[in-house]
Amino acid sequence: MKIAVLALQGAFAEHEKALHRLGIETIELRKKQDLHTRFDALILPGGESTVQGKLLKEFGMFEELKYRIENGLPVMATCAGVILLAQTLVNDDRNYFKTFPIKVVRNAYGRQLGSFHQKGTLKDIGAFDMEFIRAPLIASASPDCTVLGTVKESIAAVRYQNQLAFTFHPELTDDLAVHQYFCQKMVH
Numbered sequence: 001m002k003i004a005v006l007a008l009q010g011a012f013a014e015h016e017k018a019l020h021r022l023g024i025e026t027i028e029l030r031k032k033q034d035l036h037t038r039f040d041a042l043i044l045p046g047g048e049s050t051v052q053g054k055l056l057k058e059f060g061m062f063e064e065l066k067y068r069i070e071n072g073l074p075v076m077a078t079c080a081g082v083i084l085l086a087q088t089l090v091n092d093d094r095n096y097f098k099t100f101p102i103k104v105v106r107n108a109y110g111r112q113l114g115s116f117h118q119k120g121t122l123k124d125i126g127a128f129d130m131e132f133i134r135a136p137l138i139a140s141a142s143p144d145c146t147v148l149g150t151v152k153e154s155i156a157a158v159r160y161q162n163q164l165a166f167t168f169h170p171e172l173t174d175d176l177a178v179h180q181y182f183c184q185k186m187v188h
């Protein structure tokens with residue numbers, strides 16, 4: 001199994017470390033030619049969605065990745081990555097892949113609560129320590145999505161077919177359960 005991590009900006013190295021700890025091989029997607037390497041799944045890391053979205057398009061990777069996601073490539077998105085997948089951004093005119101039928105609010109927790117920490121339980125994954133950093137909020141998900149966890153009365157973890165979205169940063173904790181779930185349950 002080989003997992004590609006979008007490595008244009010943000011917390012991609014931490015995802016790679018988590019995958020390496022699970023014994024999984026990774027490749028970094030930095031430019032169009034990197035898409036020629038075979039990989040089985042994709043991780044969209046946290047960071048700044050506007051920068052990532054702009055670079056994806058500038059570096060000619062956007063259309064190809066959108067096509068692959070629409071055609072079943074397993075993808076796990078954290079934080080800014082969730083913004084890239086969202087079908088609707090409530091407080092932003094921009095949009096990106098639009099493959100995940102969720103409504104997302106950027107920087108939803110305000111300046112004071114911009115970053116916080118919350119223990120919770122995720123369906124099919126278990127107890128998990130969630131680290132939020134200027135996180136988006138998933139205001140709603142279409143009925144064919146499976147909600148895996150909620151925090152402060154909004155959705156923090158959700159699955160839709162081959163796509164998995166977390167508004168927090170599982171790669172910033174030592175717990176590998178989220179990455180393990182993705183690799184074991186969604187990547188074949």
Ligand code: GLN
Binds near residue numbers: 079
């Ligand atoms: N606030 C960032 C954005 O809007 C997301 C924050 C993150 O990924 N930690 O893109």
